[in-house]
Amino acid sequence: MSWFCDVELGPPIEVFALTKQCTEDTFEQKVNLGVGAYRTNEGKPWVLPVVRAAEKALANDETLNKEYLPVLGIDAFSSAATRMLLGEESPALVENRAFGVQTLSGTGALRVGAEFLARNLGKTVFYYSSPTWENHKLVFKNGGFLEGREYRYWSEKTRGLDIDGFLEDLRNAPEGAVIILHACAHNPTGCDPTEEQWRQIAEVVKERKLFPFFDSAYQGFASGDLIKDAATVRYFVQQGFELFCAQSFAKNFGLYNERVGNLTVVLNNAELVAPVKSQITLVIRGMYSNPPSHGARIVSYVLSNPDLYNQWRDNIRTMSSRIIEMRKKLREALEVLGTPGDWTHITNQIGMFSYTGLNEIQSLHMVKKHHVYMLRSGRISMCGLTPSNVDYVAKAIYETLTTLS
Structure with missing residues (x-):
């Protein structure tokens, strides 16, 4: 007998389950468009230079200690x-x-x-x-x-x-x-x-x-x-x-x-x-x-810190500019292929995510056939797109929409 025998198995959290599935995938051209985190043009995580600079300064500050913070923080x-x-x-x-x-x-x-x-x-x-x-x-x-x-x-x-x-x-x-x-x-x-x-x-x-x-x-x-x-x-x-x-x-x-x-x-x-x-x-x-x-x-x-603050603003412009550029490249690639539909929404949208318009069946097809990991809703993280994979993703969308219209 256990106190916990009536505990039901909770549903998986989709984005984390998708990331795990992608990590375990051995397909060389796999693309992770699920996780909401910035990636460089090489598809790598980026620690901002200002964060590195601040961490070094803080590490060398002997006045800092590990005491509790106030309840409401710093x-x-x-x-x-x-x-x-x-x-x-x-x-x-x-x-x-x-x-x-x-x-x-x-x-x-x-x-x-x-x-x-x-x-x-x-x-x-x-x-x-x-x-x-x-x-x-x-x-x-x-x-x-x-x-x-x-x-x-x-x-x-x-x-x-x-x-x-x-x-x-x-x-x-x-x-x-x-x-x-x-x-x-x-x-x-x-x-x-x-x-x-x-x-x-x-x-x-x-x-x-x-x-x-x-x-x-x-x-x-x-x-x-x-x-x-x-x-x-x-x-x-x-x-x-x-x-x-x-x-x-x-x-x-x-x-x-x-x-x-x-x-x-x-x-x-x-x-x-x-x-x-x-x-x-x-x-x-x-x-x-x-x-x-x-x-x-x-x-x-x-x-x-005025100097670091200005550097940080440059950092965020770098990140936002890369995402905007990937939106342009994805739309262009889809239009060059003659992909069914109007793709202006890709560049009209802003920020990390895009609602592509793909339905659940089409999104699952993208994952299973093309190893392009995206949410069932058709949402993709633009940060997962890079100059080296954007054409592959566009072709996958084209094949999906022409196969499963």
Whole structure:
């Protein structure tokens, strides 16, 4: 007899199972388009030069020790991260009604924010885009929310944003519901609203008294421009919204395994900062007590050093430019082959991921026949494309669509 005999086998996490399958594949031309991590033109992981420089400096700093951090983390880090998101002249910062909290990457920021909203504000309903990053649902449910609902986002017909469906679903949302919004480079579609569409979204969010919770996983990484990629969050702040924003430094600093994140909190009254901070402290204390230091110290060191900061901005431009170039090359290769369909969406999308338009059967065919590893949804990571494999991938897509139309 075991206490655990009734525990059911959980479903595999698709992207990690796909990576394992790819790693074990001996086919020489295999391509991993599943994992959401930057790769060089040679298909290799890249540790940013500024990260190497910061690590060397920190290793030589004899004043640093291994003592526990405060529950809310390194203040210099969270302050710098919040300024990076909101801008130095943000009215929320000038009026001392915004602050940041160090978390375990963007996922941790979402989890801490969700639990606070459920426990302290009594929030029970959250909305996420259809489709969205699959972990949003699990994180918010585990954080205490009772019901997750979808709002329409992706149109299979146009391979673009379904803004009418998006707005209609928000208009039908109950007052006070939490709406998860992707700040830029929507995961998994790579399809973002225009400035005008964001204004429409903000109007409905305000009209229905919804609470915006932004997920900012790609600031700077998406376009190469930190300000452009933060424009939507800054617009909402300027419009007077109270909001949360989960920031991740996995992509834009390449610190995937260091779990460096920040939860930015924007309130409408500076007097509310102390009580909100105190309750977030209790959430974290009961969850993981306090965060790790290494990755946060790297980010803080770079953001506070003008020379390294400028080098880092060059690094993120390098990454975003390579992805943009791969989008162009994939589209060109598909069009040269005469691949069925319109492929303009490949270059219209932005960021790490692309929703190709391939269905589940076609995506599985890509994996089984061509060893091109991609999600069942048709999502691919553009970072897995390189100058040496982009033509192979294009030919695989061509064969798949002409065989399984």
